[in-house]
Amino acid sequence: MTIKPSPFRLRIEDADIADLRDRLARTRFPDQAPGDAWAYGTDVGYLRKLTEYWRDGFDWRAEEAALNAFPQFRVPLEGIDLHYLHVKGVGPDPMPLLLLHGWPGSVFEFLDIIPRLTDPARFGGDARDAFTVVAPSLPGYGLSFSPGQRRFGVPEMADCVAALMHDVLGYARYGAQGGDWGAAVTSRLGYAHADRLIGIHINLMMAAGRDASAFANPTEEERRYLSELAHWTREETGYQWIQGTRPQTLAFGLTDSPAGLAAWIVEKFRAWSDCGGDVESAISRDRMLADISLYWFTGAIGSSFWPYYARLHGSAILPPGDTISVPTGYAQFPREILKPPRTAAARVFTDIRRWSIMPRGGHFAALEQPALLADEVRAFFRELR
Template sequence: MTKPVPFTLHVADADIADLKARLARTRFPDSAPGEALSDPWAYGTDVAYLRSLVEYWRDGFDWRAEEAALNVFPQFRVPIDGIDLHYLRVEGKGENPMPLLLLHGWPGSVFEFLEIIPRLTDPARFGGDSSDAFTVIAPSLPGYGLSFKPGQKRYGVPEMADCVAALMHDVLGFSRFAAQGGDWGAGVTSRLGYAHAEKMIGIHVNFMMAAGRDPNAIQNPTEEEKRYLGELAHWTREGTGYQWIQGTRPQTLSFALTDSPAGLAAWIVEKFRAWSDCGGDVESAISRDQMLADISLYWFTGAIGSSFWPYYARLHGSAAILPPGETITVPTGYAQFPREILRPPRSIAERVFKNIRRWSVMEKGGHFAALEQPELLAHEVRAFFRELH
């Protein structure tokens, strides 16, 4: 394996100027009449909100400040499997810190982790115990952000899991390690628990991606399972349109979102609002600067099209998170946030995850747990892996 090379993020001034020029030339659509008069998000992203966000992105947002915040953490790139994989490595401040692989999803990035990493690497600074410290390895998923360059191979979940396992085991030399993730990061974490079980101390997820998606598999449901089946039916009908577009015609959509920063923002901000615990006001859960740091990274790297690939791979022949009928037996922890997209009950999750050691129902938070509730998620991760030392 090639030795990792230190990396510092620096976007060229010309690229920032180009972004602002494009934002200044944005053509906005009209707002649909009718229901949109009372609910401007009824048909998708609110036009008035996006106008305000684009104006702030152009004239108020400080990319250099966000860039500097990321660069506080040591970063590296290393060639693995034909790509240059980017990752953060932050050493734990404690005796014998556990190596923890921290994985984002879509439409996320490593910018999700700026608040949670210190809480995991230096818990004593936040009133915790230094014996719970982790050494955190947080890669940009293959094909995402700083782990993307034009023309490189595309990755589904199983390939992502193999890549990050090689990072942890073969490059960094951890014989065993822990993993935590949400969204696709939860899928990759679950795949690690299946395909690389011998390397795993345990896995923790805040999204049950690997369990309970087939309503036909749930016979004679309990009342709690009926509740979940209703949520699943509503989500399938109203919430999965983006998956079908990204999973069937990713190239077509990538033209629009690679060329129009306002279009990119509209596509991503709608998900931040719909999937967070924000009561309809997205900025009450995730700040403008946090959203725009993430969106800007997609813009500057040109990685939005590549980031769609797991959706396409899932529909077109890539191996599933685990084969039908297979299970995951490594120690598993789960934090269920109330505004998560789907919340399967434990009875369904246990059909796949056979060694659930911790199941926590959280009081607040949504799909972007590391962004929305970094303290709550960090507490859960520390509590789960404490028992596995």
């Protein structure tokens, strides 16, 4: 039986927007610890200004309208209602492309890059490079969440979006691109659904390079990376441990306090973007708040933690020792959180066709550098058409 999607349009109730503003007005702020402003987490002064703008200046309806400018749908899959954008390409033979976000992201990451992928000629590119883009909200994230639904790790997410592409939309073969958990899901698709993948493109190497013990007799490049990995593990992974071990406890505070939710997320936007310490120089304040607001209005922050819990409790992208053999492209942005060397990646990805060192940008590539990422994705898949 054919599964039929239903058209979807986002509309947050006026009462929910008013409630958010009321809660923001009653925020209790902590004191600022002595020392550098961001040394111990989110700066109190910055968050005060951000929440004031969120309450009195931010136009949710404008961001909502920007999302609603794209065709959206929901479809029952794997026990949930999966939300996705489905934007047809403008070109002679658009390739289907699955576009996958991560944490703490959402489909708001893609509003600037989707037109560059679906209509490249509009931006000075070649119409023959056009894609038809399918951009789901990952299961458990944003508009693919409702209270009490089942939780998804990376393998289950991959199976769900694979069913969307093949069983619902009828694409026999397609490409996939992702960052953060989207890169993990994309990699899993290349492993578990290889027969349907034209190729995969990622901008975070999640399936390789995380095990320091795998580097026997490391090269100089590998030693530099191992030093970065050690620093990351020591100083930057606290969020992973709490989200991966006690996600329910953390969810209480972030579901009840919009300022707490913003503090938790904005610290990652700042730390992981190529912003030189000024997050709004890399990611616009309105688009950042649109993303945070979506987590708030949907109440999905707790379920968004689940891939961390699943990973720490045995859910792997692929079994140890196995490899991914589909054609692979990788864009390494300079302010990405971890940048494994190609030698490490090649142990897992056995058909790397493109390895690009990008001139600028960070973890949120589609938000920070939509033109650069779109050009890179088009260049990779051009050779596979």
